Amino acid sequence: MGKATGFLEFERRHEQYEAPLARVKHHKEFVLALADEEAKVQGARCMDCGIPFCNNGCPVNNIIPDFNDLVYHQDWQRAIDVLHSTNNFPEFTGRICPAPCEAACTLGINADPVGIKSIEHAIIDKAWSQGWVVPQPPKKKTGKKVAVVGSGPAGLAVAQQLARAGxxxxxxxKNDRIGGLLRYGIPDFKLEKWLIDRRMRQMEAEGVAFRTNVFVGQEPLAAHIGNTAKETITPEALKEQFDAVVIAGGAETPRDLPVPGRELAGVHYAMEFLPQQNKVNAGDKLADQLLAKGKHVVVIGGGDTGSDCVGTSNRHGAKSVTQFELLPQPPEEEHKPLVWPYWPIKLRTSSSHEEGCSRDWAVATKRLEGKNGKVEKLIAARVEWKDGKMQEVPGSEFEMKADLVLLAMGFTQPASPVLDAFRVEKDARGNVRASTEGERAYYTSVDKVFTAGDMRRGQSLVVWAIREGRQCARAVDAYLMGCSELPR
Structure with missing residues (x-):
């Protein structure tokens, strides 16, 4: 490495945030990327550790020590070439990835890990500002046509790789804008949507065509998944028009809360709440937007989606925000000798929590109550876990005000009407059954149809979607051409 003793000399420097009281007044990004010199110092902290576990911790296998070293030497153009060799969209992952690479960092065994995510963020922003990210159209066309269903990170990665292959x-x-859950699942304060539009323009210059407001499925089923598409295309029609089809939608079926009072007005899935604000930010006019202003908000679910609900509610001006998690409170620090280099279970406090939120763990919602069909309070109880089983703590029942209850308990599977329309075989969890290895990698049980991302693996990370999209593109290319030179 360029600075062999850097990990001994320099401390980790985190990206700076705009102050909470200021950032809750808008929906823009508030993270300040590292300056060039700051990124250089952070790159110097990367050790010559021999076995870079960070590479394997990263789902797309970013070549992390190499780009850290290049940033240390301020060779930014080669750094973006190395980064783009494994990751199509580092401006997305550099902002919203939880950074499993950092959990696997060797330096993290007994010190703060290298700030890999902040370095990645700095590289891609520098590359765009310098004009180094340009379209890469193919030198020749193959004459083969591929349809990609779904424009989230998996679908976009598939599309870009296959277009570059000719x-x-x-x-x-099916929605009115490209991006899938990047567009309508992640708040703008974490990922501004012009970043997606900028990549779309690059991909269009590379030959990718985008068609919005198109639902792929059977006509009678289209309305059942709540989409607003203006056109329906059947899987049979796609297979007739294209040489291969990739279904790469998200895991959009939310986990429900089957308790008395669930039907009351004011109880909503997170994905009924979050996309509306993104639409408003984009300039859309909504007649009946779900707003948290002046309300006592209860968010059920302690993951990233729940955190996004917290941040959005704070920006609406909620009177109070409380977040419940069914599982016990995790430890503040992980047991590194036990878990390294794997992703640890530990208490994570997001930027949204720092803006104002009451958090509680080991809480189960028993029922919701209200008047005139509108929720007014939530009745819950504390639970404890013994031998892997949950038990209610006797006498622990309590109630709290709740004008808006947001269900953010994860997603169970892809939208079944789409999978049913394609008649693909499913696994035990309701995802599309497809292997990731061998000659039929990412190939479904239906001729000409491939799958990648959440539709295959279930609810997961953006970085996993990009990895599967890239690998699926290679499988499709090999299927069409007999072999493939696309990277895995």
Whole structure:
């Protein structure tokens, strides 16, 4: 490495945030990327550790020590070449990835890990500002046509890789804008949507065609998943028009809360609440937007989606925000000798929590109550876990005000009407059954149809979606051409 003793000399420097009282007044990003010199110092902390566990901790296998070293030497253009060799969209992962690479960092065994995510963020922002990110159209066309269903990170990665291989790629999206859950699942304060639009322009210049407001499925089923598409195309029609089809939608079926009072007005899935604010930020006019202003908000679910609900509620001006988690409170620090280099279970406090939120663990919602069909309070009880089983703590029942209850308990599977329309075989969890290895990698049980991302693996990270999209593209290319030079 460029600075062999850097990990001994320099401390980790985190990206700076705009102050909470200021950032809750808007929906823009508030993270300040590292300056060039700051990134250089952080790159110097990367050890010559021999076995870079960070590479394997990263789902797309970013070549992390190499780009850290290049940043240390301020060779930014080669750094973005190395980063783009494994990751199509580092401006997304550099902002919203939880950074499993940092959990696997060797330096993290007994010190703060290298700030890999902040370095990645700095590299890609520098590359765009310098004009180094340019379209890469193919030198020749293959004459093959591929349809990609879903424009989230998996679908976009598939499309970009296949277009660069020379295939004619069309991406179909049921919503009115491209991006999938990047567009309508992640708040703008974590990922501003012009970043997606900028990549779209690059991909269009590379030959990718985008078609929005198109639902791929059977006509009678289209309305059942709540989409607003203006056109329906059947899987049979796609297979007739294209040489291969990739279904790469998200895991959009939310986990429900089957308790008395669930039907009351004011109880909503997180994905009924979050996309509306993104639409408003984009300039849409909504007649009946779900707003948290002046309300006592209860968020049920302690993951990232719940945190996004907290941040959005604070920006609406909620009177109070409380977040419940069914599982016990995790430890503040992980047991590194036990878990390294794997992703640890530990208490994580997001930027949204810092803006104002009451958090509680080992709480189960028993029922919701209200008047005139509108929720007014939540009745819960404390639980404890013994031998892997949950038990209510006797006498622990309590109630609290709740004008808006947001269910953010994860997602169970992809939208079944889409999978049913394609007649693909499913696994035990309701995802599309497809292997990731061998000659039929990412190939479904239906001829010409491939799958990648959440539709195959279930609810997961953006970085996993990009990895599967890239690997699926290679499998499709090999299927169409007999072999493939696309990277895995």
């Amino acid at each position: 295939h004619e790629v069309t991406v179909f999206e």
